[in-house]
Amino acid sequence: MPGRHPFTGHGPAAAGDCATPVLNAQLNIGDGRFIDLPVRFVYRARAPFSVVMEFPGSDPAVGTWEFARDLLWKGLHRPAGMGDVRFAPPCRCHGRRLLRxxxxGDDGTASIDVPVEPVHSWLRERSFALVPRGGEAxxxxxxxxxxxxxxxR
Structure with missing residues (x-):
């Protein structure tokens, strides 16, 4: 579910917020070609079930994407997701070492390859430290x- 959730990344995060550093991802533009795309994942305890994926420095029209934190965790280990957001973990048999x-969306489909280890570490050491898995509710x-x-209201 795409949506706008700005996170400036300047100064300390608000209590209950954490974000990955900006990661160098790769946007698949077809025919085996990729372009660099900066991404950052943000978690806020006040929205405990979701993670926001931002594209710092990109055109504002790119927007942000919000999806279940548990879906991201599952996607690091096995194919996960339905509909608008899907994850494919690294696959040694196909030579892919990144999280896809x-x-x-309405304007098309984008495939983004993201380094696995920083996302995995961030979820385990930061996000789950703020709100343990299963404790969101x-x-x-x-x-x-x-x-x-x-x-x-």
Whole structure:
């Protein structure tokens, strides 16, 4: 689910926020050609189920993508995802050593190859340290969410 979630990356992150350093990813432009694409993953404890993937320095029209943190974790280990966001882990048999993220939107499909180790380490050492896997629901004010969904705000 694409959406705009700015994260300036200047100064310390807000309490409960963490981000990877800017990673050098590769955007597949077809015919076995790639161009460099900076990416950063951001986690916010106030939105405990999701991770935002940003493209620092890119045209604002590129936007950001938000998807389940658990989906990213699964995608590091096995193919995961349906619909707009899909992950394919490194595959030795095909000579691919990077995490492939496929994003599908109204304007087309993009395949982005991201280094695995920094994402894996960041999830384990930073994101899961803020909110352990399985502990996300404890941070949600379910009464407020139900009220918002029912139109009560």
């Amino acid at each position: 993220i496929t994003l599908r 404890e941070l949600i004010d379910w009464d407020a969410e139900l009220g918002r969904l029912a139109g009560g």
